[in-house]
Amino acid sequence: MKKIYFKQFTLFTITALLPVLSFAQIYQNSFPGASACPTEGNMPVMDPNATGTAVIRSTMTCTMFANAFNSTTLNNTAAVNDNSYIEFSVTATPGYQLNLTSLSFFRQGSASAPNQLEIRYSTDGFATFTNWGAAPNTTTTPGATTVWDFTDFSTATGTTLTFRIYPYGTQRSDGGAANASATGTIRMDNIIINGTVTSALPVRLISFAGYTEKNAIVLTWSTAWEEQNQGFEIQRSINALNFETVGYVDGNSTVKTRSDYMFKDNDIHSEQTYYFRLKQLDSDGSFEFSRIISVNPDHGEGSFVFPNPSKGSFRVTMKSNHTNNFKLYNAFGTEIPIDTHLADKMPDSFVISPKGIIPPGIYLLKVIPTINPSAAKRFKILIE
Numbered sequence: 001m002k003k004i005y006f007k008q009f010t011l012f013t014i015t016a017l018l019p020v021l022s023f024a025q026i027y028q029n030s031f032p033g034a035s036a037c038p039t040e041g042n043m044p045v046m047d048p049n050a051t052g053t054a055v056i057r058s059t060m061t062c063t064m065f066a067n068a069f070n071s072t073t074l075n076n077t078a079a080v081n082d083n084s085y086i087e088f089s090v091t092a093t094p095g096y097q098l099n100l101t102s103l104s105f106f107r108q109g110s111a112s113a114p115n116q117l118e119i120r121y122s123t124d125g126f127a128t129f130t131n132w133g134a135a136p137n138t139t140t141t142p143g144a145t146t147v148w149d150f151t152d153f154s155t156a157t158g159t160t161l162t163f164r165i166y167p168y169g170t171q172r173s174d175g176g177a178a179n180a181s182a183t184g185t186i187r188m189d190n191i192i193i194n195g196t197v198t199s200a201l202p203v204r205l206i207s208f209a210g211y212t213e214k215n216a217i218v219l220t221w222s223t224a225w226e227e228q229n230q231g232f233e234i235q236r237s238i239n240a241l242n243f244e245t246v247g248y249v250d251g252n253s254t255v256k257t258r259s260d261y262m263f264k265d266n267d268i269h270s271e272q273t274y275y276f277r278l279k280q281l282d283s284d285g286s287f288e289f290s291r292i293i294s295v296n297p298d299h300g301e302g303s304f305v306f307p308n309p310s311k312g313s314f315r316v317t318m319k320s321n322h323t324n325n326f327k328l329y330n331a332f333g334t335e336i337p338i339d340t341h342l343a344d345k346m347p348d349s350f351v352i353s354p355k356g357i358i359p360p361g362i363y364l365l366k367v368i369p370t371i372n373p374s375a376a377k378r379f380k381i382l383i384e
Contacts (some may be wrong), residue, residue: 029069068108071167071188084168085165101194108138113172119131132148204223212296232261233278235276240292311383315352316379329366339353361382
């Protein structure tokens with residue numbers, strides 16, 4: 001165990017970390033076989049640091065067809081049948097982890113085949129799972145390639161990731177008025193799990209956030225797993241450049257389940273924006289820093305900016321009964337033109353976007369109430 005690569009973590013909360021992964025294929029199965037049952041050519045091409053299974057069926061049966069995984073005995077009811085699915089899995093070799101970005105595959109239904117799909121993945125044998133309930137409907141000739149661009153994530157070393165595809169529905173793939181038939185068929189080809197396989201990360205941080213509580217700042221963070229994690233130094237800055245250590249929290253050494261942490265910083269002053277980062281320490285003495293988050297104890301509960309730092313566009317939430325004007329300034333006091341619009345049709349949440357590209361640095365956002373401009377609130381914004 002050498003480093004904690006926070007730069008590769010998945011965005012699970014507004015202050016968690018964004019993945020930086022190159023595009024590649026971990027698993028590909030294109031079924032280059034003759035018309036036969038069981039399906040010939042059912043041998044996936046794998047990343048050299050992972051293993052994968054052939055595609056199998058549960059309750060469905062094989063129908064002979066060349067160059068495709070063709071199945072019948074389908075679930076033609078309105079609801080998903082948890083026992084009727086197509087399945088395939090991938091596992092990283094010891095010492096490596098899977099970094100997943102998307103799933104893609106070709107599908108084509110016969111005229112009477114059910115046209116709906118449910119797609120799920122799981123890392124615990126489907127005790128829990130993530131699903132894509134809004135998958136596009138299956139069509140007849142010429143079929144279509146479907147891409148599930150799920151939120152990027154990484155698995156712990158030794159974890160098996162399994163996908164299941166559930167054909168179902170009462171509507172036919174050809175759109176006909178008659179009900180779908182269980183004797184219809186669905187063909188699949190070119191099944192691809194996209195992502196990378198890398199040396200295992202010793203700690204996976206899934207969230208890091210801060211908020212004010214009376215006269216203190218409370219930091220919370222969580223890990224999905226840890227390996228020989230000695231602990232975390234909590235470092236603070238008032239300019240996002242020069243940091244000092246203000247506390248330490250022990251890690252859980254080696255654990256493959258979620259761990260939650262908290263640290264309270266009581267040595268703070270109002271009207272001052274504070275920047276925090278974590279320095280994760282390994283048992284062998286190596287370390288790595290997290291990304292930086294900011295907290296201002298004077299903004300009050302219900303007023304916040306996220307994400308901060310950001311790539312330029314960010315959201316501002318102000319719990320108030322009046323309207324506000326927003327102005328953004330650079331470090332030299334020059335106003336930066338911005339676009340402002342309501343976020344998700346919520347009257348107290350706004351998306352702020354600079355007009356054009358602005359250089360990285362610290363900016364000042366002023367939120368000016370229209371009925372009392374002297375009560376303006378100020379937020380320091382870090383643009384990366």
